[in-house]
Amino acid sequence: MSQVLKIKDLHQTFEQGTVNENRVLRGINLELAAGDFVTIIGSNGAGKSTLLNSIAGTLPIKQGKIILNGNDITKLPVTRRAEKISRVFQDPKMGTAVRLTVEENLALAMKRGQKRGFRAGVKKKDRDFFKSQLAQLNLNLENRLETEIGLLSGGQRQAITLLMATLQRPDLILLDEHTAALDPKTSITVMQLTEKLINEQNLTAFMVTHNMEDAIRYGNRLIMLHQGRVALDLTEKEKKSLTVTKLMEMFQEQVGAEVKDDAMLLA
Amino acid sequence: MINTFWELFLSATSQGLLWSLMAIGVYLTFRILDLADMTAEGSFPLGGAIATMCLIKGINPILATLAAFVGGLIAGFVTGVLNTKLRIPSLLAGIITMTGLYSITSRVMQNAANVSLLGKDTIFTIAQNWGLSRNNAVILMGVIVVFIVIALLVIFFRTEIGLAMRATGDNIQMSAANGIKTQGMKILGYMISNGCIALSGALLAQNNGFADLNSGVGTIVIGLASIIIAEVLLRNLSIGARLLTLVLGAIIYRLILALVFQMNVEPSDAKLASALVLVICLALPNFHLPHNLKKGDKNVSSLKN
Secondary structure, three states: OOEEEEEEEEEEEEOOOOOOOEEEEEEEEEEEEOOOEEEEEOOOOOOHHHHHHHHHOOOOOOEEEEEEOOEEOOOOOHHHHOOOEEEEOOOOOOOOOOOOEHHHHHHHHHOOOOOOOOOEOOOHHHHHHHHHHHHOOOOOOOOOOOOEHHHOOHHHHHHHHHHHHHHOOOOEEEEEOOOOOOOHHHHHHHHHHHHHHHHHHOOOEEEEOOOHHHHHHOOOEEEEEEOOEEEEEEOHHHHHOOOHHHHHHHHHHHHOHHHHHHHHHHO | OHHHHHHHHHHHHHHHHHHHHHHHHHHHHHHHOOOOOOOHHHHHHHHHHHHHHHHHOOOOHHHHHHHHHHHHHHHHHHHHHHHHOOOOOHHHHHHHHHHHHHHHHHHHOOOOOEEEOOOOOOHHHHHHOOOOOHHHHHHHHHHHHHHHHHHHHHHHOOEHHHHHHHHHHHOHHHHHHOOOOHHHHHHHHHHHHHHHHHHHHHHHHHHHOEEEOOOOOOHHHHHHHHHHHHHHHOOOOOHHHHHHHHHHHHHHHHHHHHHHHOOOOOHHHHHHHHHHHHHHHHHHHHOOOOHHHHOOOHHHHOOOO
């Protein structure tokens, strides 16, 4: 299997050189093969979001390297990385432009990472494609192409964001606790949709989650971050027999007794 | 009495049409890109100065007016670069450009504070030569220019770049994540906005018969007032419809001012009247209006913060 993403000795330190210095990432080394669907867990402050932001490019990198498909993207800005990486945020409001219609948002995502010109923003021929894509969400959105996104619910918006992230096949999709702000029922729908889209296109995915069950149920690899380091890295095989309790035990073994509080947070 | 009112109305319409380009320009940065841009008060007199000096040199009025538009584009480009590339906050970037433009406009006017257009051909005398009255000529030319500008903007905002610009103002993180060059979009927005404002300055200078170095003071308030009036009257419209209502807002604003002037006030009181009108328009939606007036009041509520 070919390698899609390689993270080499990535460090992130906030407020470096001050009393508030916070070493959020302390040397992350990871390799993702094509088709890997990795779930990432860890307590608050473990560095999950920082890791994702470093890969997406929203956080500049001072130490370490990020290599995508063999190309060093460490210094590339967000807009350039967007050619290959798509992203779904935790806040459903973040992934879409509220005052634009459903079809306008989808049209924007269709051109992710490509040159934009003076051709029609929403093309007639794309409308049928958008409709068929929306239909598979089963949220009755296929007839609401001209509805402003702001009028839709959080779940509907998150589903559309997911669709937008996969309209142009990305080399890597980043999911940042994208179901955390949804109610339990919608959360399940969006998770199932996530799995479906990832499987259909055989995407390489990084999914941060606070939900341990989701982390075990979905994906073929599970990573636990603790204090800016990879504390656990479990393969598909190891994941199969895993339960939340077992995962907690393994975690305790790895990092010792000091994490009682974290354990509470995770449970 | 009816005649006086009709005359007031006609004059407000002609003035409002020319000022509506100012409102459209301010709308582009203030609402579409969500930026406060004070460059307006510099690009407005710049537009007037460029058009006037071109006309004095005997250049075709349409070309002179277009030259003013280009001047506005450049002014907007400067603010855009200050804001995005040099990371100066938009409000400050605008103030900086506005301040610098004062000297540039003064240079354009060859260090005169006023330059008269007496006896020169303007875009309005073209229409007058077709046998129209002065006021009708202004209204006709105003309608033509405003129509062209709005049509071009509506078409632009439906293109890929236009969509990307609207997305940038709406949700900048999402735009960047979709590969939109948000800095470039902002610069382009500043440019088009100030182009429209300079165009407004060029038309008003031709209408007034002179260019005035100090004519920019308080103009952004006129633009804002027109926007707020339009938004209070009609809420949640598509972009094209909103641009059209800005014209309506500008005309109503002129009408209000004209009525104020019927009450024997000094010309210099105009700015205070403008400020008060804006206060009333901004504050009105916050009071207890009937529910059907408050509903869906998305645009104005964001101003409360």
